[in-house]
Amino acid sequence: MRRIFPGLFLISLFCAADSVAQETVALTLDQAVDYAIKNSAAARNARIDVEIQQAKNREVTGRTLPQINAQGKYQNYLDPMKTVLPGDFVGAPGTSVIIPFSVKHNANLGVTGSQLLFNGSLFVALQARDALMEMARNNAVMKEEDVRVQVIKAYRALVIAQRQFEVLKSSIAVVRKGNADLQATYQAGLVEKLEVDRNSVQLNNLESDSINTANGIEVASQLLKYNMGMEVNTPIVLVDSNLDGPVADADKLLLRDLPYENRTQFNVLKSALRLQEYDLKRYRFEGLPTLTLTGNAGYNYSAAQFDALVRARYLTSSFYLFQLDIPIFDGWQRRSRVKQAKLNVEKAANDLENARIGIDFQTKSAKIALTAALQTLESRRRNEQLARSVYDLTNKKYAAGVGSNQDVILAQGDWLNAQNNYFIALKSLLDAETDLQKSLGLLSK
Incomplete structure (x- = not known):
């Protein structure tokens, strides 16, 4: 059993040597949360989604601006299309001549511009940009909330595990000292070997528990x-190791009740409903005419020889037009899309109403869980104090020669078990507090 801790010591030295080149990072809970918001993949991707939506909105805005394109084209007729004409056209009556439609080499340069003057669907898409950005931002906030919950729970779980380990180390030190005293007493012939073995068994169990806790x-x-x-x-050190503050504030949280708008999930569903309403409006506006202005200007070059093309006389052309497209009949496709959009609006409204009920349920359940956790923690605290008192009294009786070592071992085991139960209840309380904070919308920023 004495070889266990030297082995752990060597492992610790190896780990320390391996991380000596890395600077230890001291973290408060707030610093850990801030680091996670900046660096976790989920939070970073959520912010990227916001930027993607901004780019999509700019794309929609771009459709309202003039669209300008330039074009250059060269065409070589390897065998131009021809037609047969009477010779009278060329001063050869009574004969026929073959005339090509085009010279061999042709080129043109031109610029085309168009401006969408009115389009119902695009008009609605412009209106929906703010709702889309709100949706993306709310989704990002919801992702960050999830990250906060995970980090807070993991941070506090690590603090509790470290406190458990400190308790075990203290208990091991006490038992090891008692074991050394028993060994000396046994060597003097004042106690039986059975008591020494019992103490050794307890020490072995504690050391085994300490290894599991360290892992x-x-x-x-x-x-x-x-x-x-x-x-x-990266080696880290937790600065916020005192959990008395969160425990003391837990009962105050039971009195909090905030409006639905504080819940990110509710705001996400509100945005979803707005977007479905815009979708319905978009399909309805598809029945309106579309008006477009288009203009074109260009140069045309033609020559029988390629080297003469650049010297050929150019011909200019230009035009502009207004085009009005009026939908008349599409086989009731638009009517079907409108009906689908109406049903989607109805579904989104149902989801929003269900979210109200779900938030009430989550908040009520979280408060019940926190209330039960507070009661359990108080019970476990009293039990731990009582077990410690029993252990202290048993230890004093044994030191005075009116108790047995077996009673001390049993009392210490009961005390350690009570401490373990207290730590379990403490973690349950802190998790329940975090869940209630999330349900109330207190973890969104």
């Missing part, structure tokens, strides 16, 4: 860094 701390640390988007080999 749990490492896993919890990796989980926290993963949720933060931090390199997992």
